[in-house]
Amino acid sequence: MKKVFKFIGLGLGFILLLVAGFCAYVAIVGVPTYEAPTIPEANVEITPARIARGEVIGQIQCMACHADNQNRLTGKHLAEVPALFGKLYSKNITQDKIKGIGNWTDGEIIYFLRTGVRRDGSFAPVMPQYPNMADEDLKSVVAWLRSDRFPVQPAAIEAPESELSFVSKLLTHTMMKPLPYSTELINLPDSTDVVALGRYTADAIGDCYSCHSGDLIDQNKAHPEKSKGYYGGGIEMKSDDGTPILTANLTFDEKTGIAKKYTKEQFIKVVKMGVRPDGSILRQPMFPRPMLTDYEVGAIYEYLKTVPKLENDIARKNEELMLAEKPGH
Ligand code: HEC
Ligand code: HEC
Incomplete structure (x- = not known):
């Protein structure tokens, strides 16, 4: 019996040593540098x-x-x-x-x-x-x-x-790595396909999912829809006054999502102007996006309808955060 423990002890010690070595290596190396890439030439015509x-x-x-x-x-x-x-x-x-x-x-x-x-x-x-x-x-x-x-x-x-x-x-x-470069042509979405346009606007150029999913790190950049808690929100950020703030649940979950909160028109207004139907103003780091067209933001709304619903009560969690922040609690 004792021998077994000794072996386990040795094994654990060895693993600890490896982990410590890896940590020291990371601390010294910092962000890794990769081989200088061969970069295809591009001459962009400016119109x-x-x-x-x-x-x-x-x-x-x-x-x-x-x-x-x-x-x-x-x-x-x-x-x-x-x-x-x-x-x-x-x-x-x-x-x-x-x-x-x-x-x-x-x-x-x-x-x-x-x-x-x-x-x-x-x-x-x-x-x-x-x-x-x-x-x-x-x-x-x-x-x-x-x-x-x-x-x-x-x-x-x-x-x-x-x-x-x-x-x-x-x-x-470990988790944050360069993405591979593909020479395959990526086309613009067909603008008459509202869901495709919404998905493209939200994921490919809007980067909405990177804040509105479940984790800041556990994300799939190449296939955003595979990210943890896709559009379920709840990532804790800091607002510009230093207070903690959670990102919103943008799925159409009936209880905790935006399904009841916003009609399409109201959604367009909150995203473009930063004003909720009750008149309250969205806080940083969410900022208004008036440069997007109504059609594009409406398309995001239509796309979000197709995203799997996630139950995540952000309003309640925000309240808990506020309470935890107050002195005396
Ligand atoms: C979420 C924040 C964020 C957004 C959005 C963002 N950037 Fe950056 N960018 C950074 C940070 C942080 C760095 C510095 C990274 C580092 O040095 O490791 C950076 C670095 C860069 C660099 C490298 C500059 C250098 O001298 O090495 C370029 C080029 C760049 N960004 C262009 C862009 C362009 C173009 C856009 C819009 C399409 C953009 N960035 C959007 C945060 C952002
Ligand atoms: C930098 C992170 C970040 C990005 C990127 C971002 N958001 Fe937000 N968003 C937030 C935060 C934080 C809130 C919560 C604001 C608050 O509570 O006042 C929020 C709130 C919202 C709300 C209000 C939800 C509610 O409960 O009232 C909507 C709608 C929204 N975002 C849509 C979008 C869309 C669409 C995009 C992409 C075009 C986007 N967001 C990009 C961080 C972000």
Whole structure:
């Protein structure tokens, strides 16, 4: 008997040693760097239509994380990220050749947006990847970044370096990885297919699922619908005043979802204007998206109807959070 325990003890000790070694390795290496990729060339033709479309995507994506308080894309502190992950900053993506991305090629930008990997093989873990964005929309984003619009004009400012927590570093060795680059053409959805358009707008360009699912990390970027708690909400974030806030359940669950809360018209209003039917205003990090058309937001509503219902009572959980925050409880 004793011998068995000794063996188990030795085994456990060995595993502990391995874990400790791995942790030390992660702490020293930080975010892993990959082999410098071979990046296909792309020469994006800049047209007014592309700039306009790129601006819409830029406003629902890039601006939220990269715009400073003067609306220039010089990078900023991402205040909504829970402290567990460290202190995170985005980067300067203006046309400045040194501080910004003025000397990146079109191909490098597209490759990075799909995979999260830069030309030197370094990986940007917090930056969302866009594996399902149509090629045409990616080109529009590039056209906008190259355009004469105010936010992208060169500004020689450098955002502070991110201070990733150990947890974040560990994640970049385990669950947060670059996505593979595919040369397969991704087409825009058929705009007369409302559900397909809604799914594309919500998942591929809106990135709504990444906040409104069950976990910030346990997500499937290539197949968003396989993410944990897809559209069931409940991820805890920080609002701009520092108070904790939970993301909403956007499924059509009759009791706890948005089924009873919103008609299509009301849903369009809350997403585009940030105002609920009772007049209350949505808090950060949810922001209004007036740049989307009624048709696009209505399409998201139609798509959400087709998503499996999840029971998750966010209103009650928000109340519990508020109580826990109050001193004396
Ligand atoms: C959820 C927040 C978020 C959104 C949305 C976002 N970014 Fe980022 N981005 C980041 C962060 C954080 C970094 C820095 C990552 C790092 O250094 O590891 C970054 C880095 C980058 C870089 C690399 C810059 C450099 O100098 O290395 C580029 C290019 C970029 N983003 C472009 C974009 C574009 C274009 C969009 C819109 C389509 C966008 N980002 C949307 C957070 C975001
Ligand atoms: C950065 C994270 C984030 C992203 C991205 C995001 N949301 Fe939200 N959303 C939130 C949070 C947090 C709330 C809760 C706001 C509150 O309680 O005041 C919310 C609330 C909502 C609500 C109100 C629900 C209710 O209970 O009244 C709707 C509708 C909504 N979001 C739709 C969307 C759609 C559609 C998208 C994509 C276009 C999206 N959200 C993208 C974080 C996000």
